[in-house]
Amino acid sequence: MVTDVNRDEFFRTVTLKVCSSLDIGVAVKRASDYLQDHFPLDEVYLDILDSQLGAIRRIVHFAKSDGERAEEIVPLPEGVWEWARTLTGPQIIDARTASGPAGAIVSLVKMGGKSDLALPLRVEGELVGMLVLRAYGEGKYEQSHAELLSMVAEPFALALANALSYREVLRYRDILLDDNQFLNRELLSRAGDEVIGGNSGLRNVMEMVRQVAPLSNTVLLLGETGTGKEVIANAIHFASPRKDGPFIKVNCGAIPESLIDSELFGHEKGAFTGAVTEKRGRFERAAGGTIFLDEIGELPSQAQVRLLRVLQNREVERVGGDKPIPVDIRVIAATHRNLETMVSENQFREDLWFRLNVFPIIVPPLRQRKEDVPALTRHFVALKSRELGIATPPAIAPGALERLVNYSWPGNVRELENLVERELIRHQGGQLKFDSMxxxxxxxxxxxxxxxxxxxxxxxxxxxxxxxxxxxxxxxxxxxxxxxxxxxxxxxxxxxxxxxxxxxxxxxxxxx
Ligand SMILES: Nc1ncnc2c1ncn2[C@@H]1O[C@H](COP(=O)(O)OP(=O)(O)OP(=O)(O)O)[C@@H](O)[C@H]1O
Ligand SMILES: [Mg+2]
Incomplete structure (x- = not known):
């Protein structure tokens, strides 16, 4: 019999305790330490339905005698969860009199000589779990216990629902972290691709890469299209202390002008029609790593202003946001265009150009480093054969390399790469002659x-x-x-x- 309980006090205390931790085990333990002042209590369970397993998952289980027990799976007798769904209030389960689904539980858990008081936990009408108080001995619970316990059904239900959502969030976070690590490793294995010509035609460039990689300063990569600016950007990131952080690439010319601000800098909810949720921009995503702004010459003027602010203050301002968000990033920008000319034609902000131009690296065109052509050709023959599924890469015909070296390569390394690929497709079986250059x-x-x-x-x-x-x-x-x-x-x-x-x-x- 429950005597002398201040019900307001009871409700308040249980609510505070059950909401005191997002770890549902901790929360239930705190609450049950208090509940035992008012209920016969030897064990406490919290059960949820694992519909995938078709079983009960006992996510919390305390026994006074031996403390906390590990999470367990309890097979569910048919019809029991359906029965539990129909319960409107706490249920006293008495081993001596229980019949139907309750009787099935009694025999399943061999609860002879024990008493259970089960409280269905609902959120907005939906059954989310069951709290079960257990006392050793028969007939320990009475209607007055059931009534008292029913007062705290709602706080327990909300605490359980929050804890379950929180678990889900943590689970997704772990999955995302795992994916992220996996993808970074994938990237790394690609980035491990050596820079061909690093000891010959690109020696000076690689020397600069080594100087600049350990720092966090902005780097500007200049050079004709197809010379390998992106390859160098990769090399810088993966030789830097940021190599385990994100490496976010943005092709400034490929994002429609109307979207570029929100894509790069993010936006707040409601910043414009269609901004239904807040969104992190690519700068925020690059935090702790490197952002590579390719085709920087294509950046529209409004985005140029925002970028300038990022470079000056290391802070990002989201579209529609009023407080800047600090970001720890390194910026690498690249363009095949002549920014100086663009500045003089008012197509590119001068102040931004100054900021970007602190450490320019010029990647020379292939025609100025013809010594790299043979090594690059062999590299692409091996690489493209792999990609095309050609088991044994064909040999290069005598005289062909000379022809390649003598060519002027207006499309630079990319042109050579494409040429090799086409040649491999055309001359399957034979030697690579490169005679249709x-x-x-x-x-x-x-x-x-x-x-x-x-x-x-x-x-x-x-x-x-x-x-x-x-x-x-x-x-x-x-x-x-x-x-x-x-x-x-x-x-x-x-x-x-x-x-x-x-x-x-x-x-x-x-x-x-
Ligand atoms: N030194 C190199 N070693 C190996 N591969 C290279 C090298 N330089 C360029 N490549 C390859 O050539 C292709 C073109 O290089 P990349 O995309 O880096 O050029 P880019 O300078 O960024 O050109 P664009 O200005 O057109 O964007 C890529 O497939 C790249 O992997
Ligand atoms: Mg590029």
């Missing part, structure tokens, strides 16, 4: 190309490259905006740029 070069090469071609029709990629190159000639290298190649060709400038990169068409060197 040049079809994907830029302007002024049209006649040579036709003359050197095999006599058959050009393949689509070749035809497309030629056509794009011709149009670029007409527009004097202008890609986007009125009268630009994209407009003349009727496609989106970003799509055109991506295609030109893929095809190895050189572009953007307006003054070249």
């Amino acid at each position: 040049g079809p994907i070069t830029g302007r002024g090469k049209v006649e040579t190309v036709m003359g050197e071609s095999t006599g058959g029709p050009l393949d689509l990629d070749e035809a497309m490259s030629l056509h794009i190159a011709k149009v670029l000639e007409m527009t004097k290298g202008k890609v986007h905006g009125p009268g630009g190649a994209a407009e003349l060709l009727g496609i989106n400038p970003n799509t055109l740029r991506a295609r030109m990169n893929k095809l190895g068409v050189n572009y953007g060197r307006k003054k070249g």
